[in-house]
Amino acid sequence: MKTFLLRVEPLIWLLFGQGILIGTMLLTGWVLVVGILAPLGFFPNGMDYTRALDVASNPVSRLVLFALIALPLWKGAHHLRSLSIDLGGADRDTTVATTLYALAVVGTILAAIAVVRL
Amino acid sequence: MSERQKKTFVITRFDPDTDEVPKTESYEIEVEPYWKILDAINYIKDEVDPSLSHRWSCRMAVCGSCGMMVNGEPRLTCKDRLSGYGDTIEISPLSNFPVIRDLVVEMDGFMDKFNQVKPWIIRAKELAAEDGPMRQSPEELEEFKQFSMCINCMLCYSACPVVANEPEFLGPAAIALGHRYNIDSRDEGAAERNEVFRGEGTVFSCSYANECSEVCPKNVDPAAAVNQAKFNAVIDWATGLVISRDGKE
Numbered sequence: 001m002k003t004f005l006l007r008v009e010p011l012i013w014l015l016f017g018q019g020i021l022i023g024t025m026l027l028t029g030w031v032l033v034v035g036i037l038a039p040l041g042f043f044p045n046g047m048d049y050t051r052a053l054d055v056a057s058n059p060v061s062r063l064v065l066f067a068l069i070a071l072p073l074w075k076g077a078h079h080l081r082s083l084s085i086d087l088g089g090a091d092r093d094t095t096v097a098t099t100l101y102a103l104a105v106v107g108t109i110l111a112a113i114a115v116v117r118l
Numbered sequence: 119m120s121e122r123q124k125k126t127f128v129i130t131r132f133d134p135d136t137d138e139v140p141k142t143e144s145y146e147i148e149v150e151p152y153w154k155i156l157d158a159i160n161y162i163k164d165e166v167d168p169s170l171s172h173r174w175s176c177r178m179a180v181c182g183s184c185g186m187m188v189n190g191e192p193r194l195t196c197k198d199r200l201s202g203y204g205d206t207i208e209i210s211p212l213s214n215f216p217v218i219r220d221l222v223v224e225m226d227g228f229m230d231k232f233n234q235v236k237p238w239i240i241r242a243k244e245l246a247a248e249d250g251p252m253r254q255s256p257e258e259l260e261e262f263k264q265f266s267m268c269i270n271c272m273l274c275y276s277a278c279p280v281v282a283n284e285p286e287f288l289g290p291a292a293i294a295l296g297h298r299y300n301i302d303s304r305d306e307g308a309a310e311r312n313e314v315f316r317g318e319g320t321v322f323s324c325s326y327a328n329e330c331s332e333v334c335p336k337n338v339d340p341a342a343a344v345n346q347a348k349f350n351a352v353i354d355w356a357t358g359l360v361i362s363r364d365g366k367e
Contacts, residue, residue, distance in 0.1 A: 006316070006317070006318070006320060009316065009320055009322045010316060010322070010351060010352040010355040010356070011355075012322075013322045013348060013352060014352050014356075082325040085280075085283050085284065085325075086279060086283065086325070088283070090283045090284055
């Protein structure tokens with residue numbers, strides 16, 4: 001498993017890197033707008049359920065939503081792996097990394113299913 | 119005339135023949151205001167305690183020999199003025215390295231990592247002398263020049279939290295050096311080095327703490343080199359998925 005992790009590390013780092021970009025910049029704004037401002041009634045006419053579903057169902061929107069959900073999962077998994085090593089977990093890194101990346105894979109699959117079924 | 123001032127140096131001592139664990143010894147000496155930390159350590163060695171062992175050579179921040187922990191920070195002792203420190207200064211060997219004796223650390227692992235990244239120009243076909251010099255524009259030189267200013271002082275290894283946790287990690291200076299050759303317009307060995315970058319001491323272990331660049335006495339910015347190396351290693355890996363190394367699809 002250690003050899004396999006080493007082999008797929010470039011892909012994981014690529015997903016992590018994109019997750020940083022999406023997670024820290026876009027997702028933060030997304031949560032602010034959709035999760036906080038909209039429920040507080042800042043957009044009385046622009047964010048009702050039907051309209052939001054309509055916008056989200058567009059193929060490009062589905063792709064954006066997928067990236068918004070899936071990529072930060074890889075960012076989180078990789079950061080937690082680094083945290084585990086920093087806390088003295090280098091010896092159990094293979095187990096920790098496998099578990100975290102497996103969760104990211106599951107999350108990515110679930111995100112794909114969710115955006116397809118919108 | 120400048121006035122001498124008393125300062126106390128608390129120096130970590132370790133004799134592998136008699137000590138199981140390192141201990142500290144204090145030396146109170148009078149220092150000149152213009153002295154660097156290395157001047158004080160040399161004074162202690164020459165005038166107070168000849169048994170003290172430490173490495174040094176050029177005294178002008180070029181050879182990279184005199185790196186030590188000063189008040190817990192990796193510093194090049196020939197570069198830091200004593201006037202910037204308080205009355206008591208703690209000196210210990212560089213962190214993250216095995217100690218041979220007192221302030222002298224074992225460099226073999228570090229040198230091995232340097233060799234792994236093949237820090238020389240690799241050519242698919244060596245040029246003959248009659249082909250003349252390999253020309254390079256100022257812009258091409260500027261691409262890698264910064265990364266070639268490393269003096270191998272090992273401060274970045276001492277500061278790196280990843281080196282502390284993962285001894286096999288290639289480390290900042292070695293990756294910066296490999297990257298320096300990868301982006302040299304005369305070099306054709308990037309694919310070989312990228313294999314090393316993705317190997318056992320993987321560049322992807324770097325968690326971008328940036329401590330290496332913070333402590334670098336030559337402003338090399340190894341953290342930037344490591345991150346550029348990561349990106350290039352990923353591109354090289356992705357390219358290798360569709361194009362074989364001999365250029366056939």
